[in-house]
Amino acid sequence: MKKATPYLLLLPALLFTAFVLGYPLVQNLVNSVRDVSLVSGVGGWVGLSNYANVLDDPLFLSSLRNTLIYALVGTILALVIGLGFALLLNMKIGRITTIASFLYTIPWVISPVVAGFSWKWLLNDHFGIINYWLSSAELIDAGTSWLGDPQTVLACVIFARVWQFYPFAMVMFLAGLQAIPLEQYEAAAVDGATMFRRFFHITIPNLKPVFSVLLVLGVIWSFNDFNIVFVMTRGGPMNASMVLPVLVREFSFVFFDLGKGSALSVMTFMLLVTLSFLYLRIISGRESA
């Protein structure tokens, strides 16, 4: 009985997790191989034809490309900016550091929906403050439409994503920086290492585990990010900023083809699991070497 007690105590939590995570996952998998429509209801088994329909859809490839760019570019930029701010904050320049660390984290605590709407208005072609500043400085023409131009819209949503994610990276990097033993820097200084050499040979190697975790988390979160793109552009104009989570919504709730939407969700999930697995294998391989 004593042996069973821990398991019994864990059981409610496990059942709850199975209900809120396992059930939707399995149901989604089942839906992806059935003909499920919100209009006509649940039909029969259709094998992999929902997956074939997704692959045949001209929007799939362009959305996949956009999603990869959004996730990779957005995450890498956020990491670079987050590292930069973390290095500045790690200098501990009196009270400025405390105030700055509070200010820099504000984007992180703002809801993505609020952030999306804010950026939408900041980037408005006629009334947005960004256009006002840039056109006042004669850097752009007045009325330049960032969100209305298929050439620039993806960069805009990436920018908003970077703005939201860099504080998290900054906080993580700052924790990593503060965990580096000072002796390493002192020894390097005694040996005459320059600031750049100390950065590349002490700071960066020590931050590698943080960088790995942030990269994996950032790519996964960006891959699944629906809010910012939906609020700012809904995938437009002309699908130029369509990403996979928004496309899942289009399939499921515009065309009401839940089977196809589920198939795309499963494909996205498998892709992310594979990417995460490969990446973690590479990292663990390097560390053991």
Next chain:
Amino acid sequence: MVEIQDWNFGGRPRLMVWLRQRIESFEATHPGIKVVQSDKSWNMIREILYTSFSTGTGPDVVNTHANYAAEFGEAGYYYPVNKFPDFDSVKQWFVPELLESTRYKDNYYGLPSSAIAFILVCNRQLFDAAHIAPPRTWSEFRSAARSLTRDTDGDGHIDQFGLVLMGGDKGGFAYRMVPFFYKAGADFMSDDLTRVEFNSPAGVAALTLFAEMYQIDRSITPGFLAYGHSETNDLFCGNRAAMAIEGPWVRGMVNEMSPGKDVFVVSIPVPDSLLDQYETLPTLQDMVMYSVNAHSRNLEASWEFVKYLRNEEADMAWIREDLGAVATTNFAFNSPEAQNVKDLPLYINELRHARPLPTHPRIIALASNTFTPFCQKAIVGELTPKAALDQAAREAQEVIENTK
């Protein structure tokens, strides 16, 4: 005590106040029925309704676009109100053309609530300053838009445009293109709903008009692809745009944002060769209807409530107050009050000739996800109008075939 749930989607603030008053008086006159009403946004209305109806949690009474009759009727979510014994007498209340918009195949899936005819709204201040009259033909429309596209502060950049379009809302954009297609004589689909027809020569001509205005005249706001309702309203009320394609809500909307600002509300311009039919060519009709959930446990009480909301007395509120749409009953249309309300005679005339989108179960998806993106590609010059409409028609036809 019977309790019924009523979901009200959208509407101007005054409408919500009116609705609450109406519910109070309904409950006072029907002591055995309690109405629990909640307001919801038009945004994502279909998602909300489909998920709630498909899981059996939908409301007893709901107001939606009339063109949902096909989708939700076909899906078995809306009750065919013609099955209520007194429907034949109730249907006499309504303007026949409007009542027809609630029908799909042999059934009526709701009672008309309020109607919309799409019109052209002109910024009077800008038109008067330029001594231009509101346009009636496409040539006049294009010429007015060109004349009103200006650099008003002399900094070398255009800051006032002839026309603002709402390209960021895919459904809303389609609703603003289709009136020009209809005025040109193009159909969206064949009468038997089996063929897409918006790529006819008349449709291509309508789309070419916008493509030339954007690419050659540069008289359409360059950033229109990102605009939703708020951006178009801001540009129009802020004198950055001289014309917009809107509906009966426009005067109230302008008054709210810019009190005292005046506008011309006129019919959608027609091709030059059809000027003699300016007052009779159809614009796009949209309508809101009140429907009853087919799985409601309180069908009779719901029907009583819907009738109370839509009877002739209730419909007069749409004449007396600015609720953002137009009445739907013969009684209100023919009332002396209707003749004295600004723009109302125009809307009534337009509604007598207007046509809704076809009653195909996939019409919203077709309009938003095939028609709109290809029209936009043509306007910005990625495709020619003909190539864009042909490609859109092919994709739409595929959706129709799959629906079968």
